[in-house]
Amino acid sequence: MITVGLLGCGNIGRVIAAGQENFKITAVYDVVPARVEAFGKEFDAKPFSDFTAFLAEPTDIIVEAASVLAATEHAQEVLEAGKDIVIMSVGALADIEYRSRLIETARQLKRKIHIPSGAIMGLDNISIGQISRIDKFVLRTTKNPASLAREATERTQLFSGKAHDCVRQYPKNTNVAESLSIACGRDVDVELWMDPNEDRNMHEIFFEGEFGEAYIRVRNLPSPDNPATSYLAALSILTLLKNLDNPLVIGA
Structure with a gap:
């Protein structure tokens, strides 16, 4: 035990x-x-x-x-x-x-x-970036404005850039970006969006290289008793x- x-x-x-x-x-x-x-x-x-x-x-x-x-x-x-x-x-x-x-x-x-997989999937194969050429590596995160303590009436992009810059500007929304970057051995390109029509935290991963290409989308339900945390x-x-x-x- x-x-x-x-x-x-x-x-x-x-x-x-x-x-x-x-x-x-x-x-x-x-x-x-x-x-x-x-x-x-x-x-x-x-x-x-x-x-x-x-x-x-x-x-x-x-x-x-x-x-x-x-x-x-x-x-x-x-x-x-x-x-x-x-x-x-x-x-x-x-x-x-x-x-x-x-x-x-x-x-x-x-x-x-x-480092657990956290709110996403695919960290195991993302790690091939440590040994293989990667041509595209993008994380697009979309959240309801309320979960970001903001207001919006339409889909709006808040950030576009490297993971390490996103960490400085949005420290409460960095775990997924950092997990991906560590797994791959290189900074992921991050897009952070807020959408009043999205009722879950959604993470989309675009991953392309000499292995081929992959697209992963995860829409997370909130954890019981805490809507700010992903149950996954x-x-x-x-x-x-x-x-x-x-x-x-x-x-x-």
Whole structure:
């Protein structure tokens, strides 16, 4: 049984906790004491509001399901504590220097940094861009204006450019772009649109190269109790955890 330390007791954390099967969340951390206490009691996990004490608890892997800020602040500590980490808030790795430092720490300590598929599909084959010529690599994300805290009466483009620039301008909409860029080994070209007629978060990937061409479209339903989070993103972490100890590895 794999033991998990959960960093973040929000909606994604609840989806993961509700899906425990061949893994057990034994420790949980959150900056809000009342929230972590309630979460720990509900899911029979030891609650912590002190991160050092949380890390000292014997767990096999830490799952970050909180925020880009939380991932940035704590991922290095997790690796240095001799534990693998799952990073949900992949936008934290947009800082190339920070990412390189994390990877080097993991390499030296023989630890793993896991990036779940998140709100999209196809990351496994997108990684062929690391070894093969890619001619076109575009992510087109379309959201309802309300999810972007904006108003619009017609379809409107908010951004067009490279992923690293999108990270700076729209930090809350970077996880998919950053996951794709890391997988491929090159910055994806990003288009961010808002459309009052779109009731879901939609991601379209256009991928062409010497292998041929691919088009992927994902229209995500919101996660239960949190319309700002994709349910697929939460499920992707759950799937990753369920397969950590599976000797049959698919798509990697």
